[in-house]
Amino acid sequence: MKNNYTEKQVEKMLNKMAQEAKPAKEFQERLKMQLEEKFQQKSHKNNFWNSLFRFKLRFAGALVAIILTSTTIYAYNSDSVVRGDLLYPLKTATERVEGFFARTPERRALYYEKMAKRREAEIRNMENKDLHYRETVTERERLLKLSRQEDVKENSNDRKIEEKERPLEKEKEVKEKRALEERKKPPKTDFLDRDRKNM
Amino acid sequence: MAEFENFRKYYQDHMPQIYGYIYLRARQNRALAEDLVSEIFLKAIEHFNQFSEKKGSFRSWIFQIAKNHLKDHFKARKNDENISIEKLINTLKPDVDTQKSAQLEIEKESLKNAINSLKDDKQEVIALRYFSGYSYTEIANLTGENENKIRVKTHRTLKELKNKLESLKFETNEE
Numbered sequence: 001m002k003n004n005y006t007e008k009q010v011e012k013m014l015n016k017m018a019q020e021a022k023p024a025k026e027f028q029e030r031l032k033m034q035l036e037e038k039f040q041q042k043s044h045k046n047n048f049w050n051s052l053f054r055f056k057l058r059f060a061g062a063l064v065a066i067i068l069t070s071t072t073i074y075a076y077n078s079d080s081v082v083r084g085d086l087l088y089p090l091k092t093a094t095e096r097v098e099g100f101f102a103r104t105p106e107r108r109a110l111y112y113e114k115m116a117k118r119r120e121a122e123i124r125n126m127e128n129k130d131l132h133y134r135e136t137v138t139e140r141e142r143l144l145k146l147s148r149q150e151d152v153k154e155n156s157n158d159r160k161i162e163e164k165e166r167p168l169e170k171e172k173e174v175k176e177k178r179a180l181e182e183r184k185k186p187p188k189t190d191f192l193d194r195d196r197k198n199m
Numbered sequence: 200m201a202e203f204e205n206f207r208k209y210y211q212d213h214m215p216q217i218y219g220y221i222y223l224r225a226r227q228n229r230a231l232a233e234d235l236v237s238e239i240f241l242k243a244i245e246h247f248n249q250f251s252e253k254k255g256s257f258r259s260w261i262f263q264i265a266k267n268h269l270k271d272h273f274k275a276r277k278n279d280e281n282i283s284i285e286k287l288i289n290t291l292k293p294d295v296d297t298q299k300s301a302q303l304e305i306e307k308e309s310l311k312n313a314i315n316s317l318k319d320d321k322q323e324v325i326a327l328r329y330f331s332g333y334s335y336t337e338i339a340n341l342t343g344e345n346e347n348k349i350r351v352k353t354h355r356t357l358k359e360l361k362n363k364l365e366s367l368k369f370e371t372n373e374e
Binding site for chain 2: 007014021027034036042043
């Protein structure tokens with residue numbers, strides 16, 4: 001015996017089964033709690049990495065600030081930073097800022113005096129540098145002179161050797177020429193003498 | 200915390216559908232379905248920062264996670280699941296106790312077994328249509344197939360289920 005189903009009946013059976021396949025409320029609540037826990041763990045983990053990243057960023061920022069400040073302080077205070085140096089614009093900029101704050105005529109006078117003294121120190125420094133420059137130029141010239149002298153000596157030695165070797169070479173040439181000439185001469189014929197004797 | 204509230208809203212809206220889909224695909228095993236659904240949503244919350252509504256709907260996103268998770272699950276239990284259809288049909292015969300119990304219970308068991316003997320893509324269509332309650336358009340969007348093709352596939356699967364149920368009933372009656 002074969003029972004016949006219609007497709008509608010199969011659909012009905014499927015729908016009925018699907019009704020029973022609903023998630024239990026307890027399971028839904030349990031999973032919701034699990035998810036919340038997981039989310040908190042995740043956000044805690046993220047917070048750690050975020051704070052580490054923020055710390056790194058702050059550290060890098062602080063390092064850059066320290067380097068910039070110390071460079072500015074060095075440029076401002078050093079007399080050896082003179083016109084033409086890389087840090088000189090930084091020095092003058094700092095001085096301009098200082099000048100900006102000198103508002104009263106008295107303070108301005110003091111400021112200009114201070115700046116004049118600073119320029120003087122720079123000039124002295126540049127003069128020292130110039131002195132060193134001149135010393136270096138003199139040293140360079142002395143060394144060039146020494147080098148030329150050594151060159152002259154070496155050339156004269158070469159000439160002497162050449163003069164010694166020249167006669168020997170000439171003799172050699174003469175000998176070679178003679179040998180060539182001898183090779184070019186026709187050989188002496190003995191058979192003529194023999195014929196004369198026979199006659 | 201706003202992010203979790205957002206996720207909770209999605210969870211409440213989509214959890215029953217995902218559960219229905221997983222329940223059918225996990226051989227109507229409630230305990231296994233609960234485990235799998237938990238794992239899927241935990242995975243989803245782990246990667247929730249990667250989800251963007253601009254890229255696609257939450258439904259497609261969670262469905263993709265569910266599908267991949269099921270695939271991994273079946274791959275891991277390939278040996279256990281490797282039952283031939285013939286073997287399955289033998290198990291479809293309800294035992295004496297079931298025969299004695301209500302007719303509806305027998306039918307339900309037969310239907311479960313008939314569904315489990317279907318091919319994966321057909322099981323998927325049945326799961327999405329009847330257990331998740333999606334429309335044909337929604338199924339087409341989720342699977343990336345043509346809507347008409349989905350309609351035809353559903354119709355053919357119903358026919359196949361009908362035939363399987365009839366043959367099962369015939370075998371049971373013969374015995």
